[in-house]
Amino acid sequence: MNSIRGKWALITGTTSGFGKAIADTFAQNGCNIIMVARRAEKLEALEHILKEKYGVQVLSYCFDVRNLNQCIEMANDLSEREIVPDILVNNAGLASGKDKIYEGLIGDWEKMIDTNIKGLLYMTRSILPKMVERNEGHVINIGSIAGHQVYPEGNVYNATKFAVKALNEAMNLDLAGTNIRCCSIDPGAAETEFSMVRFHGDEQKATKVYEGYQPLQAEDIADIVYYVATAPVHVNITNLVVYPTAQRNVYVWDKK
Numbered sequence: 463m464n465s466i467r468g469k470w471a472l473i474t475g476t477t478s479g480f481g482k483a484i485a486d487t488f489a490q491n492g493c494n495i496i497m498v499a500r501r502a503e504k505l506e507a508l509e510h511i512l513k514e515k516y517g518v519q520v521l522s523y524c525f526d527v528r529n530l531n532q533c534i535e536m537a538n539d540l541s542e543r544e545i546v547p548d549i550l551v552n553n554a555g556l557a558s559g560k561d562k563i564y565e566g567l568i569g570d571w572e573k574m575i576d577t578n579i580k581g582l583l584y585m586t587r588s589i590l591p592k593m594v595e596r597n598e599g600h601v602i603n604i605g606s607i608a609g610h611q612v613y614p615e616g617n618v619y620n621a622t623k624f625a626v627k628a629l630n631e632a633m634n635l636d637l638a639g640t641n642i643r644c645c646s647i648d649p650g651a652a653e654t655e656f657s658m659v660r661f662h663g664d665e666q667k668a669t670k671v672y673e674g675y676q677p678l679q680a681e682d683i684a685d686i687v688y689y690v691a692t693a694p695v696h697v698n699i700t701n702l703v704v705y706p707t708a709q710r711n712v713y714v715w716d717k718k
């Protein structure tokens with residue numbers, strides 16, 4: 463096992479869902495945490511909790527991963543503090559809307575492409591060179607089963623997660639010859655704020671997504687990310703696909 467105690471993990475999207483659970487699990491295991499998200503109050507509250515509960519070091523950066531300059535500023539600030547993240551978890555992302563492609567809102571498309579693809583790239587480009595310089599590090603990208611199989615009205619979200627899958631594979635190839643590992647963890651249906659965001663705050667639509675079966679919980683994904691991060695350094699888990707037992711692929715469900 464490769465302990466993460468005393469290391470630094472940079473996790474994007476820590477104010478909710480997977481990112482928040484990953485930060486908690488990592489901190490519980492002695493890892494220092496660098497958090498990125500846009501909601502300042504939630505970031506501050508989590509920073510306080512992690513420090514108090516687990517006694518680890520926590521740094522919070524409140525910004526939008528779509529902003530390249532702020533990604534670079536954060537990376538520069540970390541360099542000034544002489545911190546090179548040992549683990550980068552590219553988790554911040556969203557689905558926005560669920561419409562037929564000929565009715566989709568351009569604003570939704572731009573949000574998804576800019577966050578899920580460009581945000582992940584900006585963050586990776588800002589942090590990965592430091593890992594390469596040190597010849598050490600681990601990038602964990604949160605993809606989705608939406609990046610394996612297209613579903614009706616998933617169109618642009620599917621396209622962004624297919625891109626994450628491609629970028630994860632590309633990173634692994636480009637890092638050949640280094641000790642840096644890359645993994646894409648691709649969950650099926652998980653109960654987080656994801657559906658509230660997708661349906662623009664429509665609680666009824668969001669709740670319906672999780673009815674009649676046991677969806678994945680954020681903690682399930684956090685356990686898996688922890689497993690991947692603590693695998694021995696000669697072990698590179700490049701892709702993990704995770705469904706709730708009641709869901710076998712995008713179309714096959716066991717809903718009561």
Ligand SMILES: NC(=O)c1ccc[n+]([C@@H]2O[C@H](COP(=O)([O-])OP(=O)(O)OC[C@H]3O[C@@H](n4cnc5c(N)ncnc54)[C@H](OP(=O)(O)O)[C@@H]3O)[C@@H](O)[C@H]2O)c1
Pocket residue numbers: 474475476477478479480481498499500501504525526527528553554555556557577581604605606607648649650651652653654655656657659
């Ligand atoms: N839930 C699922 O069923 C599911 C399944 C497969 C994959 N995923 C993927 O898992 C990842 C996490 O989703 P989740 O389910 O945990 O959703 P969530 O509960 O909505 O959390 C998303 C997190 O990302 C942050 N975020 C969103 N846009 C951002 C931006 N532009 N800049 C910085 N932070 C941003 C949000 O924080 P702020 O709003 O504070 O910025 C929040 O902390 C996403 O990439 C999603 O596509 C989810």
